[in-house]
Amino acid sequence: xxxxxxxxxxxxxxxxxxxxxxxxxxxxxxxxxxxxxxxxxxxxxxxxxxxxxxxxxxxxxxxxxxxxxxxxxxxxxxxxxxxxxxxxxxxxxxxxxxxxxxxxxxxxxxxxxxxxxxxxxxxxxxxxxxxxxxxxxxxxxxxxxxxxxxxxxxxxxxxxxxxxxxxxxxxxxxxxxxxxxxxxxxxxxxxxxxxxxxxxxxxxxxxxxxxxxxxxxxxxxxxxxxxxxxxxxxxxxxxxxxxxxxxxxxxxxxxxxxxxxxxxxxxxxxxxxxxxxxxxxxxxxxxxxxxxxxxxxxxxxxxxxxxxxxxxxxxxxxxxxxxxxxxxxxxxxxxxxxxxxxxxxxxxxxxxxxxxxxxxxxxxxxxxxxxxxxxxxxxxxxxxxxxxxxxxxxxxxxxxxxxxxxxxxxxxxxxxxxxxxxxxxxxxxxxxxxxxxxxxxxxxxxxxxxxxxxxxxxxxxxxxxxxxxxxxxxxxxxxxxxxxxxxxxxxxxxxxxxxxxxxxxxxxxxxxxxxxxxxxxxxxxxxxxxxx
Numbered sequence: 402x403x404x405x406x407x408x409x410x411x412x413x414x415x416x417x418x419x420x421x422x423x424x425x426x427x428x429x430x431x432x433x434x435x436x437x438x439x440x441x442x443x444x445x446x447x448x449x450x451x452x453x454x455x456x457x458x459x460x461x462x463x464x465x466x467x468x469x470x471x472x473x474x475x476x477x478x479x480x481x482x483x484x485x486x487x488x489x490x491x492x493x494x495x496x497x498x499x500x501x502x503x504x505x506x507x508x509x510x511x512x513x514x515x516x517x518x519x520x521x522x523x524x525x526x527x528x529x530x531x532x533x534x535x536x537x538x539x540x541x542x543x544x545x546x547x548x549x550x551x552x553x554x555x556x557x558x559x560x561x562x563x564x565x566x567x568x569x570x571x572x573x574x575x576x577x578x579x580x581x582x583x584x585x586x587x588x589x590x591x592x593x594x595x596x597x598x599x600x601x602x603x604x605x606x607x608x609x610x611x612x613x614x615x616x617x618x619x620x621x622x623x624x625x626x627x628x629x630x631x632x633x634x635x636x637x638x639x640x641x642x643x644x645x646x647x648x649x650x651x652x653x654x655x656x657x658x659x660x661x662x663x664x665x666x667x668x669x670x671x672x673x674x675x676x677x678x679x680x681x682x683x684x685x686x687x688x689x690x691x692x693x694x695x696x697x698x699x700x701x702x703x704x705x706x707x708x709x710x711x712x713x714x715x716x717x718x719x720x721x722x723x724x725x726x727x728x729x730x731x732x733x734x735x736x737x738x739x740x741x742x743x744x745x746x747x748x749x750x751x752x753x754x755x756x757x758x759x760x761x762x763x764x765x766x767x768x769x770x771x772x773x774x775x776x777x778x779x780x781x782x783x784x785x786x787x788x789x790x791x792x793x794x795x796x797x798x799x800x801x802x803x804x805x806x807x808x809x810x811x812x813x814x815x816x817x818x819x820x821x822x823x824x825x826x827x828x829x830x831x832x833x834x835x836x837x838x839x840x841x842x843x844x845x846x847x848x849x850x851x852x853x854x855x856x857x858x859x860x861x862x863x864x865x866x867x868x869x870x871x872x873x874x875x876x877x878x879x880x881x882x883x884x885x886x887x888x889x890x891x892x893x894x895x896x897x898x899x900x901x902x903x904x905x906x907x908x909x910x911x912x913x914x915x916x917x918x919x920x921x922x923x924x925x926x927x928x929x930x931x932x933x
Contacts, residue, residue, distance in 0.1 A: 407433040407535070408729050410554050410568035412542040412581045414438075416448075416517060417697030417714035418574030419524035423462055424722030426531035427852045428900075430729055433566060434534065435556055437541040441525075444602065444674035446516035446634055446641050448711035450618075452804045453501040454834070455712045456510035457847060457902065458719050464527055465510060471523050472515040473635035474618065476500055480511070482798055483617035484790050486624050486773045487665025488631060492614045493623065493772070494787035499798040500618075507801060507826055508837050509845040514618045516634055517711060545571060545584045545693070552692050570725055571693045574718070577681075579699035585690035591683030591753070594704065594760065598629075599649030600676035601656045605668055606638040621764055621794075623772060623786065626662030628764035639673070645763050649677025680704035680760060682753050688742050696721055701749040706759035707797050709752045712804070717745055723852075723900040727922075732875040736813035736923030744809040755803055762793040808832040809903065814923050816906050828892040829907040835898050838890050840883070846891070850902045853877035854921065858895040859888040866914030867897075874918050897921065 409425060411418045414436025425432045451468070459465040469475070483495045500512035528534045539559030546553045552571045557563050573581025619632045631642040644659045656675050661667045681702040688695040697714030721741050727733035767790060771782035806825035809815060809832035818831055825833045838846045849855055858864050860882055871878040888894060893907040905921050906912070919925040
């Protein structure tokens, strides 16, 4: 049997697996991506929102503009979510600016409404054009055996031949039915929702021109016929619909009736696909076994409300990617890889909890009498509903504290923070994303971080001890001297940032040398904190 060797084998070439491969490629690490599907399916758009943080990662890779160019709906078309009695009926209220807050200086990037399959198609093209990435389409992982120094993976190629691949590390990005997860004996812990839901993709030419309201990336439908949500996939008549409380496996399912109830009129439509699903709130009991890791849906599942699932998976990929690269390149201590689960699991748990909270108030919970009535009675009912919607749904669509402001704590590669952390938007605090500041037109502080650690320092700050210690440890470190004003904007005289744009250390005065570098490289002896 033929055997080949790769530093990293990625099982699963969906958006998360491809993101990991591209991150590894940024660091010059070879990897093999094993993906059974010939191409992404266009029957189900699934995850449809890339958030601000994910677009910041794409910006770092140099592909943000490429993603936006492929998106059927430009951000200039709409950044709103509407709540209506039906799509063609009366609007109750709307939330604006749901794709980010560029104008307020929080990020250099807006989020992007885009079907998952379009994101995946672009990432496939990027991966195929990145040196060191072997994208093995049509192949699948069927099992693995872990050893102390390597992992042997059984792969069936597109022609049906089985081969063995020896990998230094294996990453399961192979979704809810993960072969890798089963191979290492990890299991989901959590529960499933009781209410069934059904997704429908339909085509209705000219429907967008008939909508009486301003464009919206999502329209929540609040009525008794089809309580749910829908939105355009493109500007050419393709739409998605989610009907809450509808069993898509029922023999009497009538997707046309669902569309009619949501749209508000019986129009000529073509049903493209249906997709029954139930929300799951599950986190694996462990996402690592030696040299094998789990990321994305293979590690965590959450309800789609808030749009965090795919974005969290991309964050997993970026986090693990630079840490694997540091380990393979030889300068990382054991704390680097140990930190992956310790840092990501609390965020994954928080994402699940937030999504569950968002799920507690869906269209069926917002139903009320007289919402479609004319005259003062209807106006009063809709005004009360608008208040309820604004009170219960604003947090779901304005969640930058979760998207950008989460802080890693109790990590073996982050120094402890003695003082209370300041606001994430402006203060560089270990464990949080580097605050965005414009240094010049279209050049952000985030743009200074590419594929190595970065040291930002004011002109008068002495950094020789830190840079010498980094060189001694072979830790790549780029140094940028910023103006006193810019560093004051970050609240520090010096800041060390990791390749994932997370602040690794910050302070005033002169940074320490060997002790700090030992921590940042994972060589310091730290007591691991159990996951929560």
